[in-house]
Amino acid sequence: xxxxxxxxxxxxxxxxxxxxxxxxxxxxxxxxxxxxxxxxxxxxxxxxxxxxxxxxxxxxxxxxxxxxxxxxxxxxxxxxxxxxxxxxxxxxxxxxxxxxxxxxxxxxxxxxxxxxxxxxxxxxxxxxxxxxxxxxxxxxxxxxxxxxxxxxxxxxxxxxxxxxxxxxxxxxxxxxxxxxxxxxxxxxxxxxxxxxxxxxxxxxxxxxxxxxxxxxxxxxxxxxxxxxxxxxxxxxxxxxxxxxxxxxxxxxxxxxxxxxxxxxxxxxxxxxxxxxxxxxxxxxxxxxxxxxxxxxxxxx
Numbered sequence: 001x002x003x004x005x006x007x008x009x010x011x012x013x014x015x016x017x018x019x020x021x022x023x024x025x026x027x028x029x030x031x032x033x034x035x036x037x038x039x040x041x042x043x044x045x046x047x048x049x050x051x052x053x054x055x056x057x058x059x060x061x062x063x064x065x066x067x068x069x070x071x072x073x074x075x076x077x078x079x080x081x082x083x084x085x086x087x088x089x090x091x092x093x094x095x096x097x098x099x100x101x102x103x104x105x106x107x108x109x110x111x112x113x114x115x116x117x118x119x120x121x122x123x124x125x126x127x128x129x130x131x132x133x134x135x136x137x138x139x140x141x142x143x144x145x146x147x148x149x150x151x152x153x154x155x156x157x158x159x160x161x162x163x164x165x166x167x168x169x170x171x172x173x174x175x176x177x178x179x180x181x182x183x184x185x186x187x188x189x190x191x192x193x194x195x196x197x198x199x200x201x202x203x204x205x206x207x208x209x210x211x212x213x214x215x216x217x218x219x220x221x222x223x224x225x226x227x228x229x230x231x232x233x234x235x236x237x238x239x240x241x242x243x244x245x246x247x248x249x250x251x252x253x254x255x256x257x258x259x260x261x262x263x264x265x266x267x268x269x270x271x272x273x274x275x276x277x278x279x280x281x282x283x284x285x286x287x288x289x290x291x292x293x294x295x296x297x298x299x300x
Contacts, residue, residue, distance in 0.1 A: 044215030073126030080110025
């Protein structure tokens with residue numbers, strides 16, 4: 001309750017339905033963020049997918065409540081990965097067929113986790129359906145075409161794009177242009193044609209550049225000398241604070257660069273277990289709640 005109360009204070013002293021709604025939404029986003037923190041190579045993934053999804057839904061001309069719902073779904077889509085064993089989630093090589101079958105359980109696990117929450121209806125379509133595809137070869141239910149909910153079609157595109165443009169243990173992230181080409185080549189198969197076409201046009205117009213490779217608005221991922229762009233700096237981080245790579249445990253010091261922005265400088269030391277404990281990014285979550293909560297009241 002201490003964390004939620006602290007976030008409520010940062011959100012401001014609202015009362016009634018909005019305050020209750022903010023508290024419920026905060027509890028979901030904190031849970032999602034803590035699940036993401038288990039995977040050292042997905043720093044900022046939830047924020048990026050949520051941001052891409054908000055942009056795409058807005059570009060599609062959807063009402064504010066729908067845009068907010070889809071953005072929240074993007075933040076929550078990987079809840080079920082809490083059940084994936086660490087040796088699979090953090091594997092530094094391609095998955096075996098058996099390991100991939102384990103990964104494929106996460107949409108239904110996520111839905112079971114979410115089902116009892118008062119705001120479950122907001123994210124059901126995305127949590128269960130973000131790996132469904134127009135050709136019916138997706139999972140877990142093999143939905144086809146328009147049977148895949150719109151929310152899931154939008155977030156599925158954004159999730160795949162972020163996966164392609166982000167660094168993983170076995171490869172560097174690919175250029176934006178190549179990822180957009182792959183989406184275009186797979187319209188009507190892996191990706192919804194209408195939304196995929198719109199997303200590709202947005203990407204080629206440069207409308208996604210400020211999100212790719214970032215963990216929050218205006219905050220790029222920083223390079224670990226061993227693992228690549230895995231270091232997450234938070235809003236409000238100060239020079240002199242220590243940052244840790246959650247893949248190799250390397251320690252870095254935040255220092256002011258020539259232009260005044262912070263850079264991560266390796267110290268040559270390794271973080272302890274306490275140093276590497278995940279801690280929810282309260283500023284990021286508060287901003288996400290503030291951006292969506294009021295519009296989502298219209299959905300209830």
